[in-house]
Amino acid sequence: MKKFLPFIILLSLGCGGTNNKIVNQNPDDLRRLTILYTNDEHGWMLREGQNGGAAQLMNTWIEEEGYVEDGPFLILSGGDMWTGPAISTWFKGESMVDVMNSMNYDAAAIGNHEFDFNQLTLLERSQQANFPLLSSNMRSESSGEIVNPALPYIIKTVNDISVGIIGLTATEADDINFPENVAGIDFIDYQDVLYEIVPQIKSEGAELIIIVGHICSFEITSLVPLAKELGIALIGGGHCHETVSKIQNGIGVMEGGSYLSAYAKAEIDFDIITNTVVDIDVSTHNNTGLTKNSVVDSVISIWQGQMDSELSQVIGYVAQNISSNSDAMYNLITDAWLWSYPNVDIAITNTGGIRADMPPGDITFETWVGILPFENFLYVIDITGEQLIQNIPYYVIGGMTTIPEIMLIDGTPIHPDSVYSVLVTDYIYSTSEYFQTADPDPLDTSIHWRQPVIDWIQSLNTNIDDPLDNYLDYEPRQ
Ligand SMILES: [Zn+2]
Known part of the structure; x- marks a missing residue:
């Protein structure tokens, strides 16, 4: 040049x-x-x-x-x-x-x-x-x-x-x-x-x-x-x-x-x-x-047209906006998992995976693809009470609370030496060396983490006269 x-x-x-x-x-x-x-x-x-x-x-x-x-x-x-x-x-x-x-x-x-x-x-x-x-x-x-x-x-x-x-x-x-x-x-x-x-x-x-x-x-x-x-x-x-x-x-x-x-x-x-x-x-x-x-x-x-035809199926109704970072949202997700897995003690997930509010009105599949957009699946791990207590400050929890003290949702204290079964996403498990060490052999349910939420909402048959709001738990657990 x-x-x-x-x-x-x-x-x-x-x-x-x-x-x-x-x-x-x-x-x-x-x-x-x-x-x-x-x-x-x-x-x-x-x-x-x-x-x-x-x-x-x-x-x-x-x-x-x-x-x-x-x-x-x-x-x-x-x-x-x-x-x-x-x-x-x-x-x-x-x-x-x-x-x-x-x-x-x-x-x-x-x-x-x-x-x-x-x-x-x-x-x-x-x-x-x-x-x-x-x-x-x-x-x-x-x-x-x-x-x-x-x-x-x-x-x-x-x-x-x-x-x-x-x-x-x-x-x-x-x-x-x-x-x-x-x-x-x-x-x-x-x-x-x-x-x-x-x-x-x-x-x-x-x-x-x-x-x-x-x-x-x-x-x-x-x-x-x-x-x-x-x-x-x-x-x-x-x-x-x-x-x-x-x-x-x-x-x-x-x-x-x-x-x-x-x-x-x-x-x-x-x-x-x-x-x-x-x-x-x-x-x-x-x-x-x-x-x-x-x-x-x-x-x-x-x-939009393609999505509407696939995702617009109504699964329920909610009267008020449920914020992505609200206790109602956290509790809904973890409680729905436990509803699908009644033999599991506790469910934990991360706030980072919850990406949108649930706006008032009809709830559709689309609503939930937006709220939980990631392709995660549920694992069940067995960990001790002590391992659980050490980790819960970082997570959203179901099946237990820390208010006024750490206990299962039925009021039973969590014992450090007892073993508890815990639902986590494959994402949380794969990115936590702690959980991998605590349970090297998790159960892979192959169930998408969104599925229990959709199933639970559908099972309630909510509508404008009996909205989902009536079934949510608004109490903080952390
Ligand atoms: Zn990035």
């Missing part, structure tokens, strides 16, 4: 006159790139309150940001695209990929939730996506090679700028995913990977280098010095559902919230002769769009 030694002057800009910016004398050499960025979308294609609204976001980008296909734009995602409302979870992310295809996403980082179903499903999603799924640190445990379907990076030319886009996946994906779904995969250290990848991507012609990372802002902050050293201009994050836009040590750092309730934007002025960033500005914006993009909306409508 021909290189010219440009004539550069230093100009003092800004009201305070303190920002020194390099401005190339020849404006013909300057190109603008605008990056529109979302992360942790979690399938929120439909608007609900402040969350969601893919069709509204698309129109915001067109109307407010001047987005045009094949224009000087990149649309990128920081990962965790699916697992959320039923319209996403029921179809194992297929509907969300369709929506993101219709929004012309250029690339997405692979987040930990991309593994929520299994590796085969992720492979199918990657084949369906019109955009690559990026992760440079997702490696085979045995060979150290990049694991299919991840691409470590892509180079895409936009507005005469050769943009290198490197993907990163949260290293804790190893620990927080269902182990079978990440079997054979290591998520290796970001720094090691960047030292390896950046020279490679430069040698392949990337001029402007950016990261799409499913990583939180505290991790980005620790990467900034390295980004500076390696010549990375911008780091987009995700995973912690943060809304972030700042320039740190000259590097743009941004995250666009979550659930498509917001987006981040980077505007980069790039000198295509000197291959330098002349100016970079990052910002975040709420998705307040009022009108729907017809193309995106028509894709959502097709999935």
Whole structure:
């Protein structure tokens, strides 16, 4: 590639006159790139309150940001695209990929939730996506090679700028995913990977280098010095559902919230002769769009129709909103499990798996796919009272209470040496070394954790005159 030694002057800009910016004398050499960025979308294609609204976001980008296909734009995602409302979870992310295809996403980082179903499903999603799924640190445990379907990076030319886009996946994906779904995969250290990848991507012609990372802002902050050293201009994050836009040590750092309730934007002025960033500005914006993009909306409508026919079956009625983090919700789930397994003493689950409220009105399958979106199954383990008592502070409990003191629900004290049978999800068991050690041979019921809840609600035949509210236990147990 021909290189010219440009004539550069230093100009003092800004009201305070303190920002020194390099401005190339020849404006013909300057190109603008605008990056529109979302992360942790979690399938929120439909608007609900402040969350969601893919069709509204698309129109915001067109109307407010001047987005045009094949224009000087990149649309990128920081990962965790699916697992959320039923319209996403029921179809194992297929509907969300369709929506993101219709929004012309250029690339997405692979987040930990991309593994929520299994590796085969992720492979199918990657084949369906019109955009690559990026992760440079997702490696085979045995060979150290990049694991299919991840691409470590892509180079895409936009507005005469050769943009290198490197993907990163949260290293804790190893620990927080269902182990079978990440079997054979290591998520290796970001720094090691960047030292390896950046020279490679430069040698392949990337001029402007950016990261799409499913990583939180505290991790980005620790990467900034390295980004500076390696010549990375911008780091987009995700995973912690943060809304972030700042320039740190000259590097743009941004995250666009979550659930498509917001987006981040980077505007980069790039000198295509000197291959330098002349100016970079990052910002975040709420998705307040009022009108729907017809193309995106028509894709959502097709999935909505399909879901309605499968999931709209009414299983009961509730008069008031039952919050996802309420005692009524916690008790309902664990009590329903024990209703299905009357010989088991105790049920415990984690608050993190309960992802939505139960809104007032008809209760459908869809309601519960949204509340408990993950593909978990029930295990029965046998543990001592002492092992139980040590662990319950971290969990939602049924069959027992800690108020006014620790005891079974019938008032019998829990004895440290007695053995109790406990319902847990395979997720909790697989991620708890403590439980694995306490009972190395759990009983796998192969029953989906959502099923007893649906069965129990259906068995009550609730309706507007006799709503589910009448059957809930509102008393805290912790
Ligand atoms: Zn995540």
